[in-house]
Amino acid sequence: MKSAKTLKTLYMRPLYAALLLVLTLSACSGSKHFTKLGAKQEAAGLMSEAAGSYYTALLKKRTNVDAQIGMKKTGQMVLNGMLNEFARAKNFGTNKEAVYSFHAARDYRDRIKMVGVELQMAEFYLTDYEHAKNAYLLELYEQGTQLLEEQKFQEAETRFKEIRGLDPNYKDAAELGDIAYLEPLYNEGKLHFQDKQYRAAHEHFEKVIARKSSYRDARDMRDQCIEKGRFTIAMMPFTNATTTPGLDARVSAYLLDAMIGIRDPFLRVVDREHMQTIINEQKLQMSGAVDEATAVQVGQIAGAQAILTGTVLSYSNQNGNVRSTVRDGYESYQVKRTNDEGNVYYETRYKPVKYTEFYNSSSVSISFQYKLISLQTGEIIKTDIIERSVRDEVLYARYDGNANDLYPASQTGVNLSRQDRQSLTSMLNGRQQLRNTTELSNDLFNQVTTVVSKNIGGEMLRLVP
Numbered sequence: 001m002k003s004a005k006t007l008k009t010l011y012m013r014p015l016y017a018a019l020l021l022v023l024t025l026s027a028c029s030g031s032k033h034f035t036k037l038g039a040k041q042e043a044a045g046l047m048s049e050a051a052g053s054y055y056t057a058l059l060k061k062r063t064n065v066d067a068q069i070g071m072k073k074t075g076q077m078v079l080n081g082m083l084n085e086f087a088r089a090k091n092f093g094t095n096k097e098a099v100y101s102f103h104a105a106r107d108y109r110d111r112i113k114m115v116g117v118e119l120q121m122a123e124f125y126l127t128d129y130e131h132a133k134n135a136y137l138l139e140l141y142e143q144g145t146q147l148l149e150e151q152k153f154q155e156a157e158t159r160f161k162e163i164r165g166l167d168p169n170y171k172d173a174a175e176l177g178d179i180a181y182l183e184p185l186y187n188e189g190k191l192h193f194q195d196k197q198y199r200a201a202h203e204h205f206e207k208v209i210a211r212k213s214s215y216r217d218a219r220d221m222r223d224q225c226i227e228k229g230r231f232t233i234a235m236m237p238f239t240n241a242t243t244t245p246g247l248d249a250r251v252s253a254y255l256l257d258a259m260i261g262i263r264d265p266f267l268r269v270v271d272r273e274h275m276q277t278i279i280n281e282q283k284l285q286m287s288g289a290v291d292e293a294t295a296v297q298v299g300q301i302a303g304a305q306a307i308l309t310g311t312v313l314s315y316s317n318q319n320g321n322v323r324s325t326v327r328d329g330y331e332s333y334q335v336k337r338t339n340d341e342g343n344v345y346y347e348t349r350y351k352p353v354k355y356t357e358f359y360n361s362s363s364v365s366i367s368f369q370y371k372l373i374s375l376q377t378g379e380i381i382k383t384d385i386i387e388r389s390v391r392d393e394v395l396y397a398r399y400d401g402n403a404n405d406l407y408p409a410s411q412t413g414v415n416l417s418r419q420d421r422q423s424l425t426s427m428l429n430g431r432q433q434l435r436n437t438t439e440l441s442n443d444l445f446n447q448v449t450t451v452v453s454k455n456i457g458g459e460m461l462r463l464v465p
Contacts (some may be wrong), residue, residue, distance in 0.1 A: 004048065012030070014323060017407075020446060023356030024388050029259060030060060030061075031057040031058070031060035031061035031064045031067060032057075032064070033057075034053045034054070034056045034060070034072065035054065035055035035057045035064060035066045035067045036068070037053045037073075037381070038050045038051075038052075038054040038057065038067070038070050038074070039066075039070060039200055040104060041053055042070060042073070042074055046078045047078060047421070048078055049242070050070065050074045051071065051074040051075045051077075051078045053068045053070075054068075054070040054071035054074060054075070055075070055111075055112065055115060057070075057071075058071060058117070058251070058268045059114065059117035059317075062115060062116050066115065069119055070166060071112065071115070071117045072117050072118075074120070074121060075108075075112045075119050075231070076119050076120065078108065079105060079108055079112075079119045079120075080107055082101065082104055082105035083100045083102075083105050083121065083125055085104075085105075086098060086101040086102045086105055086125065086129070087125075088127075089101045090128055090131075090132050094136075094141075095132050095133075095135045095136035095139060095277075096135075098129070098130070098132035099136050099166070100129075100131050100166070101369065102129040105121070105125075106121070107123055114453070118461050119305075121196045125269075126240050126276065130392060132134050132362050133166060133167070136166070137163055137166060137167060137170055138451070139174060140159045140160075140162055140163050140166075141159075141170070141171060142178070142183065143159050143177060144159035144160045144173070144177075145176065145245060146154045146161070146179060146388075147159065147180075148176060148179065150155055151183075152274050153180045153181070153184045154180075154184070155174075156180040157177055157180035157181050160173045160174070160176050160177030161177055163177070164169060164177060165415065169354055169395045173381070175239055176236075176263055177212060178211075178215070180213060181287065182211055182212060185204050185205075185207050185208050186204070186205070186208050186215065186216060186218060187220060188204050188254055189201045189203075189204030189205045189218075189450075190221070191209065192204060193221065193224070193225060196228075197227055197465045198225040198226075198229025198266070198332060198464060199225075199229060199266060199464050199465055200255060200265075200462070200465065201215070201221070201225045202222055202226065202229070203224040205218045205219075205221050205222035205225065206222060209222060214350070226229055226265050229265060229266050229282050229464045230266055230267075230268050231266050231268070231305050231306070231460065231463050231464050232268040232269075232303060232304040232305055232306075232307070232374070233259070233267065233269055233270070233306050233307070233308050233456070234258060234304035234306070234307045234308065234309075234316050234418055235252065235255070235259070235269060235270065235271050235302060235308045236271040237252070237308075237309065237312070238251055238252045238308055238309070238310040239309075239312070240309055240310065240311075240312050240313040240314055241312060241314070242312055242313075242314060244315050247312045247315055247366075248310075248312055250441075251368060251445055251448065251449065252310070252313060252446075253450040254445040254446055254449040255308075255310070255453065256271050256452035257285060257449070258446075258449040258450055258452065259429065259453050259456065261453065262453055262457045262460070264457060264460050264461060265384045266464040267457075267460055269455050273400055279283070291451065305374065305375055305376065305463075306372055306373060306374050306375060306381060306463075307370050307372075307373050307375060308371070308373075308456075309370065309371045309373065310368060310369065310370040310371075310452075311369050311370075312366065312367075313367040313368065313369055313385070314365070314366065314367040315364070315365070315366050315367075315442070316364070316365050317363070317364040317365075317437045318361075318362060318363050318364075318438065319362045320361045320363075320434070321360070321363050322358055322359070322360045323356050323357075323358070323359045324356050324357065325356070325357045325359075326354050326355075326356050326408070326410035327354070327355055327356070327357055327397075327408070328352065328353075328354065329352075329354065329355045329399070329406055329407060329409050329424075330350040330351065330352055330353060330355050330406070330407045330409060330413070330414040331350065331351055331401050331402060331405045331406055331407070331410075332348055332349070332350050332405045332407065333349055333350075333351065333405065334346040334347070334348060335347045335348075335349055336347075337338050337355070350407065350413075351416045352409075353399070353401060353406070355397055355398065356399075357395070357396075357397050357401035357427065358394070358395070358397070358398070359393070359394070359395050360392075360394050361391060361392065361393040361433055361434070361438075362391070362392050362434045362435070362437060362440065362448070363389055363390065363391040363392070363440070364389065364390055364440045364441045364444050365387075365388070365389040365390075365444075366386075366387070366388055366389075366441075366444055366445075366448060367384045367385060367386070367387045368385070368387075368452075369383070369384070369385045369386075370382075370384065370386075370452050371383040372456060377457050381459060382455055382456065384452075384455060385447045386451050387446050388447050388451075389444070390440045390441075390443045390444045390447070391440075392434050392435045392440060393434075394430065394431050394434055395427060396427050396428070396430035396431065396432050397424065397427035397430070398428075399428065403425075405447065406424065407421055407424070408420050408421060408423075408424045461462050
């Protein structure tokens with residue numbers, strides 16, 4: 001049995017072929033051209049092709065009277081042929097064929113109406129269509145309910161979806177269509193839940209809720225997935241192996257933000273502040289640093305499945321020194337002249353000058369190691385050393401004269417290259433202050449912790465399947 005889409009395409013094929021032919025030429029031809037072409041096609045008995053040409057002519061110029069007349073005549077003939085096809089399908093074909101052949105005719109009429117031409121469709125065609133549609137809707141409904149009983153959900157959903165397209169309010173087709181779509185998702189979610197594949201189960205229940213939030217106990221099952229599959233990571237106080245104080249706390253703060261930004265409903269992070277509270281409450285002996293044995297103990301008390309430790313291995317910052325270079329340049333000026341006819345004009349000349357270029361740079365670098373350690377097995381789930389650097393540079397120029405008249409120099413004199421002068425102008429207007437090391441280090445910490453959080457986010461997909 002042909003699908004609804006196939007049938008519609010089949011019935012519209014003559015029109016599409018005609019339109020394709022004329023639209024191929026439309027880019028280089030006007031409304032009058034297509035009106036003449038339509039008249040020739042009409043005279044030759046090619047009514048579908050003629051209708052297509054008149055239609056294109058009206059797309060280009062709605063007020064083309066000759067095209068309107070031609071469209072009215074040939075379009076009605078095309079529509080009558082499509083209505084005859086509908087009558088044939090109703091009397092000798094299937095209800096489905098009748099329904100979609102009528103749709104093709106109705107769509108054609110509506111399309112022609114968009115260019116300002118009204119085609120006629122007798123009222124009895126609509127009455128016959130309603131009879132065919134109601135009969136076809138009943139066929140689809142009976143097929144859909146039977147397929148539901150047989151738990152052939154995908155096929156059932158196809159039937160109910162087609163019903164909704166024909167009549168959104170037909171019986172309880174919308175509700176049964178929901179069941180046909182939702183039941184296999186719900187059942188699949190339950191199977192994943194039983195297999196402790198909580199992420200996969202969660203995804204299925206989310207799809208169910210998105211379609212119908214009150215379906216069975218999908219909300220409760222989704223929440224159970226999160227509860228049973230939740231993976232808690234305890235962030236331990238980090239270690240600073242450098243001579244720059246406070247780096248451990250800053251990296252920890254950035255990493256906490258990055259971890260919270262991981263869009264994973266199964267991830268729960270217990271941060272450094274809560275860890276310190278546990279440490280204090282349990283009166284564990286620590287002197288700023290946390291060894292792995294003590295970290296495991298604290299993580300277990302916090303109810304975590306893993307602990308995250310980190311060490312700032314190295315850190316450096318370089319402010320740099322301004323370096324300057326005196327450059328040769330030329331400043332333009334105007335000299336008043338009088339030609340042989342006594343007319344005054346101005347001649348541009350250039351005098352050699354000096355300007356100064358300045359360069360400065362600063363940078364910060366860090367090496368940071370983290371470890372994600374399982375509290376169930378003691379193994380290292382993920383570890384890496386992240387090394388990053390952030391650098392800032394400024395290159396600018398200063399000139400004590402009129403900067404608007406300044407030109408760079410070449411080996412032979414003034415350099416009139418537009419590109420080279422634009423570069424010089426950019427330096428004259430360039431930024432002179434470097435970003436301070438605090439700003440650079442903030443960017444640096446953000447880069448490092450983003451890498452760590454992405455790595456941990458990837459591990460979460462494996463840890464909670």
